[in-house]
Amino acid sequence: MTNIVPLNNQSHRDLRVMALVSDERNFVAVVAGEFPHLAPHYPIFFSKDSETGAFYCGAMLGFDEGENLFVAEGRNVYRPLNLQRGPFFVAGSDIAIDLDSPKVGSGELLFDESGAPSVYLKSIMALFRDLVPGMEQTRIFIEVLLGLKLIEPIDINLSFDDGTRRSLAGLYTINQEALRDLADADVLMLFRRGYLHLIYLMISSLAQVKFLAQRKNTALRAGLGLPR
């Protein structure tokens, strides 16, 4: 269950939040501004919102429901903003918190003794300044790509060391053939808007699927008592 309430320095004065604990999620929505930080670690795909069918960008953290293969990394690997934000949400210009989140209880204080936001809460506020407009910028990026027919479905089939197989559905990536066939004017437009960079980051991030699978195999082998 969730219990989302607007944050205030009176009732939430002594509240503590675990800053570094990541959700156990295998796919998380990301914004275009994060791509340079994400691409060295995570595959970035397009996927569709199950409620509206709208495309969004997401980073893959694992293969099975709730499998985050980066949980143990802490600060070593860039964490997508939607994981960093923990139990916080934005409600208009205010910040809200889900009091029922398991991350609420121990950890960082949100306010100092004078009632001013703590360093941690300030970092969350700064995060939303990137995340909120970032979502709109990403939506426009996707809209432009759809208009140019640059998005295509991708099938990913994997087999792991324990003999299991995975077929990942509902993922989309850049259509490289359509990219090569673009008219010069469109290429220039994509470049000027900074989209060409994002496109190539998405393409190069596909190589991370292999490393993600290796992470899973390492974990599996450890679990099976096999040599790493």
Place this chain on the structure above:
Amino acid sequence: MQPVKDIVIVGGGTAGWLAASTIAARHQGRIKAGQFSVTLVESPSVAIIGVGEGTWPTIRTTLKKIGVSETDFFRHCDGAFKQGGKFSRWTTGADDDFYYHPLVLPQGFHQVNLAPHWLAANDGRSFCDAVCAQGVLCDEGLAPKTITMAEYDGAANYSYHLDAGKFAPFLQSHATGKLGVRHVLADVIKVNQLENGDISSLDTAQAGTIRGDLFVDCTGFAALLIGKTLEVGFKPCSDVLFCDTALAVQVPYDRPDAPMASQTNATAQKAGWIWDIALPTRRGIGHVFSSRHMSDDEAHSILAAYVGPAIKDRNVRKIPIRSGHREIFWKKNVVAVGLAAGFLEPLESSAIVLGELSSKLIAEQMPANREIMDIVAANFNEVTSYRWGRIIDFLKLHYCLTKRTDSQFWIDNADPSTIPERLQNLLKVWKYRSPWFFDEFDRLEEVFPAASYQYVLYGMGFRTEVDPYELAVDEKLAAQYMRQNITSSFRMRSELPKNRELVDKIVTYGLQPI
């Protein structure tokens, strides 16, 4: 050589705009290069008939090919999903008498014929439920896809219910806006012919003379070019299909979120049947009947009983149905599409699909010049005659398998003298062998494939004798597909949203192009 490059379509109903869009989309390159033109002449004073609110899955390919977005279609045409027909009271007339004619093929249809295996099992399951999931989806009012599936993709095969009064203007704005079709609003006052009988041009009251190389007659029942000018005869089939009148009414829902059926309901009556088509904003209901067997008054009271109190104050429209078609469809440089080519009762929604298939054939086989046109026309006539014949057979199948004897209408319908010979012969053959892939229906584009015959035959209790030795050949494969059907029926039931819920979402959020 006299090139064929200026196409003139006369009539601005569904058939006219379908033909214009299909031809223009296929010849976009030449149109853009200024070497080809498509002009649609529409009388500003003639209202469109707007029959046909049901379509076949071919409509998805047609719309996709002419470059229409499925989201736009739903938003502008009051569109809803259709997953087949539910036929009630056609066999015995009892309350529990119904069967489905779904739009999906039986499982593994290209590998194995499940019909004999279903017949042998004789386990009380309906044929439809034994071989496919779609009857269950219809029973539960589910949509054939989810919001995350791309435009025109589906988990189950589907077509649409639509508002014909909105569909024609929708196609018009696409054809004129995106495909370069010229739209002329003018009344044709004189048809000018050459010595060889070809039509050379049309004189109009408002827009002068319009010349053309090929004329497509979409003038509906008037059949201005193919009938009045070129005097091609009409071949009635009222000796086979008796219904000749329809009383149609539009009924609003009692609340905006009322469930919306995802199939066309066709409920047999004393001397005909009632269609019930669910659109998001209203239901279209009509009583199709044989005036030889029933008076208008009685037909009206049967319709009123079906609709209930909601019929009060609603406008009931009377539509004559002159069942039959032209003797030929393409003569000289005139080809007829839509009601000008023929009309049948809307039992299996054949009107729009025939218009689509004819438009496609014209677009694909567009003669390069006048010299080869007669050869193309001969082929068109052969294919189109075959299609009309098969549709008439298929509609008759729904009637002639009845066991009802409660009125003269049903007794007459089962009388062998009213059943076309080809159908009679096939029914004899099917007593010993069920219709299947690569059988009697081997044309590239059959309107109703062998699977459709299976659904109607076995839905209506027809029995084919089963040879146990033949069954053994593919028994394992058949069992495998039957099991697969159970699994996939279960999966689809749990994954698919309600029909209305999805249509509302499409209107709100849209479907993605991929």
